[in-house]
Amino acid sequence: MCHGVHLHIKNCGLFQHPLWGILFSHPRDFTPVCTTELGRAAKLVSEFSKRNVKMIALSIDSVQDHLSWSKDINAYNGEQPEEKLPFPIIADANRELAVKLGMLDPDERDKDGMPLTARVVFVFGPDKKLKLSILYPATTGRNFDEILRVVDSLQLTAYKKVATPVDWKPGDSVMVVPTLPDEEAKKLFPKGVFTKDLPSGKKYLRYTPQPE
Numbered sequence: 001m002c003h004g005v006h007l008h009i010k011n012c013g014l015f016q017h018p019l020w021g022i023l024f025s026h027p028r029d030f031t032p033v034c035t036t037e038l039g040r041a042a043k044l045v046s047e048f049s050k051r052n053v054k055m056i057a058l059s060i061d062s063v064q065d066h067l068s069w070s071k072d073i074n075a076y077n078g079e080q081p082e083e084k085l086p087f088p089i090i091a092d093a094n095r096e097l098a099v100k101l102g103m104l105d106p107d108e109r110d111k112d113g114m115p116l117t118a119r120v121v122f123v124f125g126p127d128k129k130l131k132l133s134i135l136y137p138a139t140t141g142r143n144f145d146e147i148l149r150v151v152d153s154l155q156l157t158a159y160k161k162v163a164t165p166v167d168w169k170p171g172d173s174v175m176v177v178p179t180l181p182d183e184e185a186k187k188l189f190p191k192g193v194f195t196k197d198l199p200s201g202k203k204y205l206r207y208t209p210q211p212e
C-alpha cells in the first residue's frame, strides 16, 4: 500500500516526479502582513503542487491559534472561514525549531521581549538538501511570485546544465554554465548556443533557449 508523503517519496509502482519542499516561517499569527502572505500562499497551492513542491509554514504560536487564525485567513481570501488551510503550519510555540534553523529576527520582539520569527523561505530538493534560503524582516512581506520564479529556476538548473540570468522568467533564454566546454554545449543544446561579443574577447556570455 502506498502511504502519503512528507518530504519522502515512496515508490508506488508508478513514476513519480521528485518531490521538493518549501518551509516558510512568519512572525506571529493574527498579524496583518502574515495574514496577507498566508492567504496568498493558500491561493498558490496548485502552482506549487504543479511543480511538485510540498508546502509547510511555521510560527511560534500554538496549534489552537493556528486553527483559529486559519479561519481569518480563509475569510481574508473571500472563502468560508474554516479552520483548515491547504498546507500545515508547524506550531513551534517554544521556539525550538526557530532557534535550530536560525529563523529568529533579533529586531522584532513580542511584549515579553522574546524575538519573533523572521520571514524565512527554505526550499529543499528531492535529496532533502537545502537549495535556497531567503530571509525577509518581519516588516517586509514576501513576493510569492518571486518564490515561484526561483523554484522554476532551481528545478530547471537542477536537471540541465544551465543557469538563469538576472530577472529571468520561465520561457526566457538561459545561460550555459561556465564549466561546460563549447563542444559539449553544442551537443547538449540543439536549439543553438549564442554568444555575445565583449571587449575582453572572451566568449563567456553563452545563451541558449530554455531547454525542455
Ligand code: BEZ
Pocket (backbone or CB within 6 Å): 027, 028, 031, 032, 033, 034, 035, 108, 116, 138, 139
Ligand atoms: C505583520 O505580520 O504585520 C507583522 C508582524 C510582526 C512585525 C511587524 C508586522
